[in-house]
Amino acid sequence: MSGWNPNATFVRTEILKENGRWAVYLEVDFYEPDADGDQKFQTVRHRIQDYPKERLARIAAEWIRRAAERDIPDPPGGF
Secondary structure (H helix, E strand, C coil): CCCCCCCEEEEEEEEEEECCEEEEEEEEEEEEECCCCCEEEEEEEEEEEEECCHHHHHHHHHHHHHHHHHCCCCCCCCC
16 A cells, blocks of 8 residues: 555554564555445555564554554544
8 A cells, every 4th residue: 555545444553572573563444445336344454663672662553553543534523
């Protein structure tokens, strides 16, 4: 995925231990209309970076998630 998808509906971060380091992943859920007019949900997962300590990975994951959530459009009605 190149850039931000305007159809994004949800973001989350995940922290996994890999080779003694802590990796941060960003997952973005979005809907994509197909040729039939149906809207299918898809999930894209990006590995962001790894960190030597779990605490650093958790801090980075929180910052990344909060920044990504700012770009998700609000639902109709402002809820």
